[in-house]
Amino acid sequence: MKGKGIIVFLLLGVLFMMSLFLRSSPAVIANDLMDEFSILPVTMGLMASVYFWAYGLVQIPVGYLSDRIGVRNTVAIFALLGVVGSICFAFAQNVQMAIWTRLIFGIGTAGIWVPALKYLSVTYNPGEFASLTSILSSIGSCGMILSSFPLAVLVERTNWRFPFILAGIILLFLVICAWRLIPAKTVVPDTGNNEPDNNEQGRVKSRISIKDYVKRNYKLFFFFIWAFLIYGSIFSFQGLWGVPYLEDVFSISRQSAGVMAMFLPVGIILGGPFWGLFSDRYFKARKPVLLLGTIGFLAAIIAFIFIKNYPGVIIFSLIYFFYGFFGVVFLINLTSVKEYLPLEITGTVMGILNTLMIMSVGFYQNVTGYYLNYFFNLTNTATAYQNIFIIYGLSAVIAFVMVLLMPETFKE
Numbered sequence: 547m548k549g550k551g552i553i554v555f556l557l558l559g560v561l562f563m564m565s566l567f568l569r570s571s572p573a574v575i576a577n578d579l580m581d582e583f584s585i586l587p588v589t590m591g592l593m594a595s596v597y598f599w600a601y602g603l604v605q606i607p608v609g610y611l612s613d614r615i616g617v618r619n620t621v622a623i624f625a626l627l628g629v630v631g632s633i634c635f636a637f638a639q640n641v642q643m644a645i646w647t648r649l650i651f652g653i654g655t656a657g658i659w660v661p662a663l664k665y666l667s668v669t670y671n672p673g674e675f676a677s678l679t680s681i682l683s684s685i686g687s688c689g690m691i692l693s694s695f696p697l698a699v700l701v702e703r704t705n706w707r708f709p710f711i712l713a714g715i716i717l718l719f720l721v722i723c724a725w726r727l728i729p730a731k732t733v734v735p736d737t738g739n740n741e742p743d744n745n746e747q748g749r750v751k752s753r754i755s756i757k758d759y760v761k762r763n764y765k766l767f768f769f770f771i772w773a774f775l776i777y778g779s780i781f782s783f784q785g786l787w788g789v790p791y792l793e794d795v796f797s798i799s800r801q802s803a804g805v806m807a808m809f810l811p812v813g814i815i816l817g818g819p820f821w822g823l824f825s826d827r828y829f830k831a832r833k834p835v836l837l838l839g840t841i842g843f844l845a846a847i848i849a850f851i852f853i854k855n856y857p858g859v860i861i862f863s864l865i866y867f868f869y870g871f872f873g874v875v876f877l878i879n880l881t882s883v884k885e886y887l888p889l890e891i892t893g894t895v896m897g898i899l900n901t902l903m904i905m906s907v908g909f910y911q912n913v914t915g916y917y918l919n920y921f922f923n924l925t926n927t928a929t930a931y932q933n934i935f936i937i938y939g940l941s942a943v944i945a946f947v948m949v950l951l952m953p954e955t956f957k958e
Contacts, residue, residue, distance in 0.1 A: 551669070552726055555678075558662040560687030561625065561724065564717050565655035566689030567697075568632060568710075569597060570785045570811075574697045574804060575706040577790060582706075583641040586786045589768030589917020593645050594786045598908030600652030602901045608657050609897020612664040618728035624657020625721045634712035636707040656904075659686075659942055660897050666729075667884060675884060680877050687818065687874075690784060690811030698789075698804035727873060765953050772836070772948040775941040776843065778906030780873035786808050786911050787918075787934065788866070795928045796856045809863040813870030821875050831956050832882045837877025844942035846872060850935045854928070858867050876903070885955040913937065 572594040582589050631651025638644035666678050700709050778835045792803035792807040825835045914934040921930035
């Protein structure tokens with residue numbers, strides 16, 4: 547990676563960082579929104595989750611457009627919607643407007659991650675994909691750090707609206723940079739050429755049907771189910787309940803809760819490159835790495851389930867850290883799916899997978915919001931939150947079974 551390639555890579559990472567900032571921000575401002583709009587946790591869960599439903603529903607067209615019109619055009623078109631949505635959300639006067647504007651910037655920021663994966667898949671050596679994807683994810687995950695303690699401080703000093711105006715301005719600047727710097731042509735070239743052997747191979751590949759390919763390779767579903775369970779569990783908590791859990795159960799201030807919750811994205815940032823390098827360079831395998839990550843993720847959930855009394859800042863920060871560190875092994879799952887596919891359909895199928903992953907967060911946020919609202923009326927706050935951790939734990943157990951059924955995809 548040299549010169550302009552480094553700049554484009556970093557630019558895509560910062561764009562993804564803004565996407566994750568906007569995605570995760572409700573965790574810090576959830577109580578502000580519930581107070582201002584006079585809504586219950588179940589409605590707050592709907593408001594947070596609509597981002598993921600919108601984001602998820604456009605992932606397939608985003609993948610298709612990445613394959614057809616290229617990375618630059620796809621990123622620019624969608625990110626501009628993100629700018630509009632972020633600024634309009636800052637001026638929302640009621641819950642209906644807040645939901646609609648969050649939906650808009652959900653669609654807008656949906657056109658960053660999959661095009662970035664497409665850019666990596668056609669620009670760099672396949673053996674570097676897991677490592678580069680992990681690094682890109684780590685850069686993006688800085689947005690989750692910004693949406694924890696730094697956002698809490700900014701909201702305390704201004705209000706919950708100002709950060710979204712600022713985010714919209716920054717995102718607009720990044721869109722302009724993306725249009726100027728990202729190469730116009732990042733579409734996979736036609737594999738049919740004048741050489742006899744390759745020409746026949748090109749014609750066969752050009753007729754690849756995604757539907758038929760998935761039918762013939764049913765083991766893809768194990769990767770997809772695993773992604774739904776783990777991704778939904780980690781980001782529904784990180785993006786919505788991570789801070790309110792500490793505030794509601796242990797009466798911790800927003801800024802202190804933000805500091806501890808910040809260690810979850812720190813774990814994601816450090817865990818991404820670790821799992822990528824561990825899988826590519828040392829283990830030279832995917833399946834054992836996914837097993838280790840899933841077991842560690844389940845262990846972190848069990849720790850949450852059995853916490854009854856406040857264990858202190860250090861213990862809580864470590865649990866949040868390992869929740870993110872082990873959960874980010876989902877990047878290895880993405881790599882496995884990419885390795886399982888012909889290059890010609892990576893953008894479209896990765897778009898399908900990303901749809902599933904993003905919509906899993908919306909699903910879990912809706913379910914956990916309903917559960918919290920239900921158990922708040924029946925029992926105490928701590929038990930209500932304990933029940934959502936049990937849901938996450940059961941999901942991790944099923945995910946572990948899915949890993950056992952997966953094929954190994956790593957190739958020298």
